[in-house]
Amino acid sequence: MFPSSLVVVLTGLGFGLLALAAFAWGWRRGQYRDLSAQARVIFDARDMRLDRPWETAQQRAERAREFGALEPAPPGEWGEGRSSDEGSAR
Amino acid sequence: MTRAWLLMLGALAAVGFATLILVVVPALMLVDVPRPPQLRPYTLQQARGRAVYIANGCIYCHSQQVRDPAFTTDVDRGWGSRASVPADFVYDRPHLVGTMRTGPDLLNVGQRLPDANWQLIHLYQPRSVVPWSIMPSFPFLFEVRDSSALPRGARMVNVTGRHAPPRGKVVVASADAVALVEYLLSLERDYPVPRVAGRSVAAGGRTVHTMP
Amino acid sequence: MTVTRGRPLRGEPEELDIRLRADASSRRPVLLAFGSAIVWLLIGSAFGDVASLKMHLPDWANDAAWLTFGRIRPAHLNTMIYGWASLAMLGVSLWMIPRLVHTELRFGRLAEVGIVLWNIGLVLGIAGLLSGRSDGLEWLEMRRTFADPWFVVGGALVGLTLLVTLMLREVGHLYVSVWYIMASYLWFPVIFIVGNWPTWRGVESAATNWFYAHNALGLWLTAINLGAAYYFIPKVLGRPIHSYQLSLLGFWALAFFYALNGMHHLIGGPVPEWMITTSIVASVLMVIPVLAVAVNHHMTMIGRFGALRYSPTLRFVVLGAIAYTAVSLQGMLTALREVNRITHFTQWTIAHSHVGVYAFVTFVLFGSMYYIMPRLVRREWPSARLIRWHFWLVLSGIAIYVISLTIVGVMQGLALLDPQTPFRRAVEVTIPGLWVRSFAGLLLTAGHLVFATHYWMMTRGTRRAPESPPFHEVRPILYAPAGEIVEEVAR
Numbered sequence: 151m152f153p154s155s156l157v158v159v160l161t162g163l164g165f166g167l168l169a170l171a172a173f174a175w176g177w178r179r180g181q182y183r184d185l186s187a188q189a190r191v192i193f194d195a196r197d198m199r200l201d202r203p204w205e206t207a208q209q210r211a212e213r214a215r216e217f218g219a220l221e222p223a224p225p226g227e228w229g230e231g232r233s234s235d236e237g238s239a240r
Numbered sequence: 241m242t243r244a245w246l247l248m249l250g251a252l253a254a255v256g257f258a259t260l261i262l263v264v265v266p267a268l269m270l271v272d273v274p275r276p277p278q279l280r281p282y283t284l285q286q287a288r289g290r291a292v293y294i295a296n297g298c299i300y301c302h303s304q305q306v307r308d309p310a311f312t313t314d315v316d317r318g319w320g321s322r323a324s325v326p327a328d329f330v331y332d333r334p335h336l337v338g339t340m341r342t343g344p345d346l347l348n349v350g351q352r353l354p355d356a357n358w359q360l361i362h363l364y365q366p367r368s369v370v371p372w373s374i375m376p377s378f379p380f381l382f383e384v385r386d387s388s389a390l391p392r393g394a395r396m397v398n399v400t401g402r403h404a405p406p407r408g409k410v411v412v413a414s415a416d417a418v419a420l421v422e423y424l425l426s427l428e429r430d431y432p433v434p435r436v437a438g439r440s441v442a443a444g445g446r447t448v449h450t451m452p
Numbered sequence: 453m454t455v456t457r458g459r460p461l462r463g464e465p466e467e468l469d470i471r472l473r474a475d476a477s478s479r480r481p482v483l484l485a486f487g488s489a490i491v492w493l494l495i496g497s498a499f500g501d502v503a504s505l506k507m508h509l510p511d512w513a514n515d516a517a518w519l520t521f522g523r524i525r526p527a528h529l530n531t532m533i534y535g536w537a538s539l540a541m542l543g544v545s546l547w548m549i550p551r552l553v554h555t556e557l558r559f560g561r562l563a564e565v566g567i568v569l570w571n572i573g574l575v576l577g578i579a580g581l582l583s584g585r586s587d588g589l590e591w592l593e594m595r596r597t598f599a600d601p602w603f604v605v606g607g608a609l610v611g612l613t614l615l616v617t618l619m620l621r622e623v624g625h626l627y628v629s630v631w632y633i634m635a636s637y638l639w640f641p642v643i644f645i646v647g648n649w650p651t652w653r654g655v656e657s658a659a660t661n662w663f664y665a666h667n668a669l670g671l672w673l674t675a676i677n678l679g680a681a682y683y684f685i686p687k688v689l690g691r692p693i694h695s696y697q698l699s700l701l702g703f704w705a706l707a708f709f710y711a712l713n714g715m716h717h718l719i720g721g722p723v724p725e726w727m728i729t730t731s732i733v734a735s736v737l738m739v740i741p742v743l744a745v746a747v748n749h750h751m752t753m754i755g756r757f758g759a760l761r762y763s764p765t766l767r768f769v770v771l772g773a774i775a776y777t778a779v780s781l782q783g784m785l786t787a788l789r790e791v792n793r794i795t796h797f798t799q800w801t802i803a804h805s806h807v808g809v810y811a812f813v814t815f816v817l818f819g820s821m822y823y824i825m826p827r828l829v830r831r832e833w834p835s836a837r838l839i840r841w842h843f844w845l846v847l848s849g850i851a852i853y854v855i856s857l858t859i860v861g862v863m864q865g866l867a868l869l870d871p872q873t874p875f876r877r878a879v880e881v882t883i884p885g886l887w888v889r890s891f892a893g894l895l896l897t898a899g900h901l902v903f904a905t906h907y908w909m910m911t912r913g914t915r916r917a918p919e920s921p922p923f924h925e926v927r928p929i930l931y932a933p934a935g936e937i938v939e940e941v942a943r
Contacts, residue, residue, distance in 0.1 A: 273655075295586055301522075377514050
C-alpha cells in the first residue's frame with residue numbers, strides 16, 4: 151500500500167528518535183531541573199508585593215509573610231481604566 | 241529550559257513529522273491515482289468557468305464530494321450514485337471539495353440539472369426558479385440590454401415572472417456566466433470507480449459502496 | 453531610584469530598569485502592530501456584518517461584483533485572521549519576548565518594516581479577493597503571487613528580530629511563553645509555504661489545504677495566545693503557574709498532536725481513510741494538552757476568581773482560556789464520525805470556529821492589549837466605563853452568536869441527514885439563526901468600535917487625568933494612599 155514504505159517508516163522513526171534524543175540531552179543537561187523556579191522567572195520582588203484588591207485577608211497575610219509588606223498598586227496596574235466617579239471601583 | 245536551539249529543533253521535528261505523515265506520504269501515494277477514461281480534462285471554457293466559480297466564492301456554500309452511503313445519506317439524497325474517490329478529482333487544481341452545504345452538493349450537478357438555460361436563469365436570479373433559495377443573485381454576470389440592439393451570438397436568458405426584465409429588454413449572459421454554466425454542466429462523476437490492479441488508492445483505501 | 457519608605461527593595465532598580473528599557477525598545481513596533489490590527493478589526497467587522505446580512509437578505513446589494521457574498525465572506529475571514537489576529541499577535545510577541553528574556557528588543561526598526569510589509573500584503577490580498585482574484589483555497593485565498601510574499605517576508609523580519617533578541621538575552625531560563633511564541637514563528641512559515649505550494653491538485657490539494665488551515669489555528673493562533681495566557685494569568689495574580697511540569701507536557705503534546713489533526717475537516721471526503729483516521733486519533737489525543745492547560749489555569753486561578761471583577765486583562769484572558777478548553781473539547785467531539793455526520797457542512801461549524809477565533813483568540817488578544825498598552829504609553833486607560841461597555845458588548849455578542857448558530861446548525865445537520873426531508877427544510881431551519889447571528893454581529897462590531905475609540909484616546913492622550921503625570925516624564929510622582937511620595941515604579 152505504501153510506496154517505499156521502508157523509507158517512510160525509517161524517516162518517521164528518525165523524527166521520533168530525534169525528538170527523544172533532544173529531550174534526553176536536555177534532561178541530562180539539567181534543562182528540566184528546578185521547574186518551580188522556572189515558573190517564577192516572570193516575577194520580580196515588587197510584583198509579589200503588590201496589594202491585590204481581590205485577595206482575602208488570609209491571602210494578603212500569606213503574601214506579606216512570604217514577600218514583605220504589601221504596596222499599593224499604581225492605577226491601571228491590572229489593565230483597568232480610570233473611573234471618573236467613585237474610587238472604590240479600583 | 242535554557243537552550244533555545246533545543247526548543248527550535250523540537251518544534252521543527254514536530255511539524256516535520258506531521259508534514260511527513262499528512263503531506264509527503266500522501267503525495268507519494270496519490271501520484272498513482274489513475275485518470276478515469278470517462279473523465280475528460282476541463283476544456284478551456286470549462287476551466288474558465290471554474291475560475292469564475294472560484295472568483296465568486298461558490299465554495300463557501302457548496303461542496304463537491306459525495307460521502308460513503310455506509311456512513312451517511314448523500315447518495316440517498318440523490319447527489320450521486322456512489323461515494324466520490326480520489327480519481328474523481330485528478331484534474332482539480334485547486335480542489336473545491338468544500339466545507340459548507342448552505343446549498344446542495346454540486347459534484348454531479350451537471351447530471352442532475354443539465355439544462356444550461358435553467359442554470360443561467362438560476363444564476364441570474366435563483367429565486368425565480370427556486371423561491372425558497374437564499375443563494376445570492378449574480379446580476380453582474382449578466383447584462384440587461386435592449387432587445388433591438390443585441391450583438392451577434394448574444395446568449396439570451398429567458399427570465400420570466402416577477403424577476404423578468406422590463407418590456408423591450410432582455411437578459412444577456414456574459415462570457416463568464418456562459419463559461420461558469422459550462423463548468424457546472426461538466427460536473428458529473430458517476431462513472432464506475434476506475435480499478436487499478438493491486439491498489440486501493442483509487443478508492444481512497446475504502447470499499448466503495450454503490451447504489452444497488 | 454530610591455523609595456522614601458523604610459524597607460529596601462531587593463534587586464529592584466536593575467529589574468525595574470530593564471522593564472522600562474524593554475518596553476521602550478518594543479514601543480514603536482508594538483504600537484504599529486496594535487494600531488493596524490485594530491483598523492483591520494473594524495474593516496473585518498464590517499465585512500462580517502455584510503456577509504451575515506446577505507445570507508438572509510440574498511438580494512441585498514448584489515449589483516456590484518465586489519460585494520457578492522462569495523467575495524465578502526473570504527474577505528472577512530482573511531481580514532480577521534491575517535489582519536486583526538495576526539497583527540495583534542505580532543505586537544504581543546514583540547512586547548513579551550523582550551520582557552521575558554530581560555533584554556531590549558534588537559533591530560526594532562526591522563520589526564516595524566516587517567509590520568508595514570505585512571500590512572501591504574493585506575491591502576493587496578484583500579483588494580484582490582474583492583476583485584475576484586482568489587487562489588481558491590479556504591484560509592489561503594489571498595494570491596500567492598502578489599499578496600503572500602509580503603507576509604512571508606514581513607513575518608520573517610519580525611521573527612528574526614525576536615530570534616536575535618532571544619539569542620542575545622540576559623536570562624538563562626526560558627519561560628514557557630517563550631517556547632510557544634518562538635515555536636509558532638518557526639511553524640507558521642513552514643505550514644504557509646506547504647499550504648500555498650502551487651502544484652497540489654485533487655485530494656492532495658484538499659489534504660494540504662486543511663493541513664495548513666488547521667495548523668494555522670493550532671500552531672499559530674493558538675500557540676501565541678496560549679503563551680500570552682500563561683504569562684498574563686500568573687502575572688496579574690501574582691502566583692506562579694500551578695504546575696510547570698504540566699505546561700511542559702502541554703507544549704510538547706500540542707506540538708506533536710495538533711499538527712496531525714488537519715484531516716478531520718475532511719471526514720467522509722475522498723481523502724484516503726488512513727489519513728482521516730490518523731487525524732481523528734490525533735484530535736482525541738489533544739485531550740492531553742488541552743486538559744493540561746485547563747488544569748493549570750484553573751488551579752492557578754482557584755480562590756482568586758474575584759480578580760475578574762478588577763482586571764479586564766484577567767477577565768478577557770481567563771474567559772479566553774476557558775473558551776480554548778471549550779472549543780477543543782467541542783472539536784474532539786465533532787471529530788468523531790458519529791457526531792461529524794450531523795455537524796459537518798452546517799452552521800455548527802461556523803459557531804465552533806468563532807468560539808475558537810473569537811471567544812478564545814480575540815478575547816486573549818483584548819486582554820493582552822489591556823495589559824500592555826498602559827506600559828507602552830505610560831498612562832492608564834482613560835475610561836473604566838468604555839472597558840465595561842467593550843466587555844459586555846462583545847461577551848453578549850459572541851454568546852448569542854455561538855448559541856444561535858449551534859442550535860440551527862444541529863437542526864440543519866439533522867435535516868440534511870434524513871433523505872426524506874427535502875433540502876429546502878435544511879435551508880429554512882437556519883434562517884432564524886442567521887437573523888440572530890446578524891444581530892450578534894452588530895453587538896460585536898459595536899464593541900469593537902468602543903474598543904477602537906478607547907485605543908485612540910489612549911494613544912492620543914485626549915483625556916488627561918489631572919492627577920496623572922505627563923507621560924513624557926520618565927519618573928513621574930505618584931501619591932501613595934498614606935500621602936507619602938514614592939517615585940514611579942515600572943509596571
